Amino acid sequence: MSDFVPTREAGLSRLHAFVPRASRYAEERNYDRPGVPTVSRLSPWLQRRLITEEETCAAVRATHPWNQAEKYLQEVAWRTYWKGWLEHRPGVWRRYGEAVTRLLESPPAGYAAAVRGETGIPGFDDWARELVRTGWLHNHARMWFASIWIFTLRLPWELGADFFWRHLLDGDAAANTLSWRWVAGLHTPGKLYLARADNIARYTEGRYCPEGLLATTAQAVVEPPLEEPGKLWTAEDPRVAPEGPVGLWLHPEDLSVETANLGGLTPAGVLALWPEELASTQQWAGPVVTFTQAALSDGASRAALAWDTECRAERTAEPGEAAVAWARGLGLRTVIALRPMVGPWLDMATEMEASLRRAGIALRWYRREWDTTLFPAARRGFFPFWDAAVRLHLPIDGPAPAPESERQEEFGAVRQTPA
Numbered sequence: 001m002s003d004f005v006p007t008r009e010a011g012l013s014r015l016h017a018f019v020p021r022a023s024r025y026a027e028e029r030n031y032d033r034p035g036v037p038t039v040s041r042l043s044p045w046l047q048r049r050l051i052t053e054e055e056t057c058a059a060v061r062a063t064h065p066w067n068q069a070e071k072y073l074q075e076v077a078w079r080t081y082w083k084g085w086l087e088h089r090p091g092v093w094r095r096y097g098e099a100v101t102r103l104l105e106s107p108p109a110g111y112a113a114a115v116r117g118e119t120g121i122p123g124f125d126d127w128a129r130e131l132v133r134t135g136w137l138h139n140h141a142r143m144w145f146a147s148i149w150i151f152t153l154r155l156p157w158e159l160g161a162d163f164f165w166r167h168l169l170d171g172d173a174a175a176n177t178l179s180w181r182w183v184a185g186l187h188t189p190g191k192l193y194l195a196r197a198d199n200i201a202r203y204t205e206g207r208y209c210p211e212g213l214l215a216t217t218a219q220a221v222v223e224p225p226l227e228e229p230g231k232l233w234t235a236e237d238p239r240v241a242p243e244g245p246v247g248l249w250l251h252p253e254d255l256s257v258e259t260a261n262l263g264g265l266t267p268a269g270v271l272a273l274w275p276e277e278l279a280s281t282q283q284w285a286g287p288v289v290t291f292t293q294a295a296l297s298d299g300a301s302r303a304a305l306a307w308d309t310e311c312r313a314e315r316t317a318e319p320g321e322a323a324v325a326w327a328r329g330l331g332l333r334t335v336i337a338l339r340p341m342v343g344p345w346l347d348m349a350t351e352m353e354a355s356l357r358r359a360g361i362a363l364r365w366y367r368r369e370w371d372t373t374l375f376p377a378a379r380r381g382f383f384p385f386w387d388a389a390v391r392l393h394l395p396i397d398g399p400a401p402a403p404e405s406e407r408q409e410e411f412g413a414v415r416q417t418p419a
């Protein structure tokens, strides 16, 4: 049975089991030790917001002094940073998707062997199989894997990101795409991540040592210039109640809606749709689909319970029509939702919004306070964002962190001149 149970209850229980260990996180997190968790392994729950970044940080902060909690809080902040960064540049997600479609028409030599774990590179082959088998990889393994994929096997980063996207239980449009871009040297100009055999041997405690098999020099990947960061959409003010009865639409990007501030609105019904074609268009592996559907059901039952209302859960080929029929059945004038972020659920949401609008029903978008306050700071590099996160949500109660000039964006990153 999978180690990841798609309920909020299971996520909270893992969080509580992890919190006492969080003070050792900074020293242990780089080690990938099978069967001995050195990290929280909370990502599948966080990705669907079965538990939230905010409550995760609060639990760690409530138990440890700031200097012991800092590293963990910072890693959680990376997630919000990536989400906010992609919200400013939705074109990066579209460009990536187009590249995947184009590249898969005629995959390059070496692609099939890489995804089957048949390259002969120690570590890499096992991680490819581990990903498919378990739906999860340690962060350091993800970094090594991505780096070997790009710089040793010389495969397009987009196909590697797509392989992760298909299989990761925590697969996230922002964290996955942008982490691959970070490794490739596309996120921070001149900075890429080159995996080294001695680093792999050290942090896998000798399980793998691909000495002599990895690229030892690399040039950052290059691409045409990106769009300038755009404006963020403006969320509805939860203090202003819509007129008439409202219903709540729920999707797998936020499955603890009852913990968000929706201004005391009382939905007359909850809708949880599963678009039939989504899994095949995204090429999600069976366990990803099963996990997501079960998580959606868990979120929907809790929302219905929280507002003492009915939940309609439905598989449908036409989400827009299904939403209109549901809203009409309940006499709704407005549907409310926490808006999905850039990715496939947002594409579906905007189509649904158009169908509802044609039927004279408004769709009002809300955003969590955490995102509203932090996303504006995610336009540039991580450290200005982190400073904003500390100031707004994670106040320091001990020695201040090092100045920006002394901080490392990640361990092991090497500076290279882009080609």
Ligand SMILES: Cc1cc2nc3c(=O)[nH]c(=O)nc-3n(C[C@H](O)[C@H](O)[C@H](O)COP(=O)(O)OP(=O)(O)OC[C@H]3O[C@@H](n4cnc5c(N)ncnc54)[C@H](O)[C@@H]3O)c2cc1C
Pocket: 029, 039, 040, 041, 042, 043, 044, 046, 047, 075, 076, 077, 078, 079, 080, 082, 137, 138, 139, 140, 142, 143, 146, 164, 168, 170, 171, 172, 173, 175, 176, 177, 179, 180, 183
């Ligand atoms: C190539 C590559 C692809 C990745 N793809 C994804 C992805 O699709 N989804 C995803 O959630 N994370 C992704 N990550 C980030 C990171 O590897 C995972 O979040 C982390 O390994 C999850 O394990 P954990 O819950 O034990 O993390 P912990 O180390 O315990 O951290 C706690 C939480 O903080 C967040 N977090 C930690 N590190 C990062 C990071 N570097 N970037 C963003 N968020 C972070 C996650 O939500 C995580 O659950 C990727 C990293 C790389 C290098």
